[in-house]
Each structure stands twice: as structure tokens, then as C-alpha cells.
Amino acid sequence: KRRDKADSADSKQIGAPIPAMVSSLSVTVGTKVAKGDKLAILEAMKMQTTVYAQEDGVIDQIAVQVGDQVESKDLLIALR
Numbered sequence: 001k002r003r004d005k006a007d008s009a010d011s012k013q014i015g016a017p018i019p020a021m022v023s024s025l026s027v028t029v030g031t032k033v034a035k036g037d038k039l040a041i042l043e044a045m046k047m048q049t050t051v052y053a054q055e056d057g058v059i060d061q062i063a064v065q066v067g068d069q070v071e072s073k074d075l076l077i078a079l080r
Contacts, residue, residue, distance in 0.1 A: 003063065003074040011054045012079040016070040020044035024066060027077070031059045039077050042070070051076060 006015025020042035027039050033053040040051045057079030064076050 003070065005073045006075040012057060013075055014039060014051060014054065014077045015073045016042060016076055018044055018049060019071050020049065022064045022066050022068045022070060023048060025062060027059045029059050029062060033057060033059065
């Protein structure tokens with residue numbers, strides 16, 4: 001499945017740092033987050049990578065589900 005890519009110039013769009021499987025999501029749409037809050041955990045080759053909020057905001061969109069395979073830079077979560 002082709003996914004939208006995160007806009008690297010927009011800190012409100014959080015993209016996958018590596019190709020991986022979405023292991024867990026720590027937020028839901030409408031959740032208020034602060035810079036540094038954990039948003040999701042990705043897993044690749046038995047190693048987990050935590051994805052953090054880059055700025056304060058509210059979760060506007062979650063583009064993935066637990067178990068999804070993502071490629072590097074695929075949009076995971078968008079803030080507003």
C-alpha cells in the first residue's frame with residue numbers, strides 16, 4: 001500500500017524515521033501532546049524505535065494502525 005509521505009519542512013507532520021512495522025500507538029486523535037511526548041513505537045529487525053512529538057500540538061490525524069508496515073518518511077501522525 002502506498003502511503004503519503006511526511007513533509008520534512010512541516011514539523012506538524014511526523015514521518016517514519018526508518019522502514020519498520022508499527023508496534024504501538026500511544027495517542028488517539030484529539031490527544032494534546034507536548035514536544036518530546038511518545039507518539040508511537042516502530043519495530044524493525046527486533047529493534048524498537050520510539051517516535052516523539054517534535055512540538056506541542058493536538059493529534060489531528062493518525063495515518064497508520066498497529067501492525068502496518070511503513071517505509072522511511074511515510075506519514076505516521078499529523079498535529080494541528
